Amino acid sequence: MSDAERTFVMVKPDGVQRGLIGDIVGRLEDKGLKMVGAKFMQIDEDLAHEHYGEHEDKPFFEGLVEFITSGPVFAMVWEGDDVTRQVRQMMGATDAQEAAPGTIRGDYGNDLGHNIIHGSDHEDPGANEREIALFFDEDELVDWEKDLSQWVYE
Template sequence: MSHHDERTFVMVKPDGVQRGLVGDIVSRFEARGLKLVGAKFMQVDDDLAHDHYGEHEGKPFFEGLVEFITSGPVFAMVWEGADAVRQVRSMVGETDPADSPPGTIRGDYGLDLGHNVIHASAPMEDEDDVPPNEREIGLFFDEEELVDWGLDSAAWIYEEESH
């Protein structure tokens, strides 16, 4: 990983998996020029769901989040690239699909706030916190599950000083 690259966590939620959107979502990130460095098809258990959504514990919608994310399989991924957190978030769209423009994943596939197809790590809010992308990657992946590899097309995606 170059010093300009960062990694971010993305998860196709149970509704996206059930609707057969995994392949299209993966191809969107690949076409953007991001590099897939980890992926797994998995069932989220209650403990992982509580850890993942821990910042929402005590809020009225918390139990619904846990129930939904554990209701079916998900496709968890780690993507790498320059400014990956911000790049991915712009591709995903707003949490509420109604606020997401066409061309974003949620704008194209989501209709409901609770079933919005995809999760992506948020940008860091507080400099003293562990960045959300690093925290979420650590929850879903062990370091040895992530593959460090060279993307041959990087020279065609980034200006020389960017990679």
């Protein structure tokens, strides 16, 4: 594996249903980030409970689980310098109504519940590794050289 950071990103069921996978992948690629893993999948309740475990005692927890299991998602692993923070900035505020225009949620999201995308929290150390391990086996991730890297990073 390269020295670059990896992070977990997921197009949620509302983004999949609205046909936004390609637009979101395109934005991340346009930024110069490198995809190293992806899968179209249906999340079951056990995985949803594990993924959102830190919210288990909150009143909105069951709604989160119901939503994320309501349709397929597109799970991805992206690589790049400071990639977790970069992706979070590109996503915009969690509440899509507060997300700035030009961000993924600002351009495509409608509200807090339908905010299109999930990305690992850059303020939670280790969140990216934990989430990647939940959704991907190591052999599902591809270590490859992006020929354009010299034009993206110093």
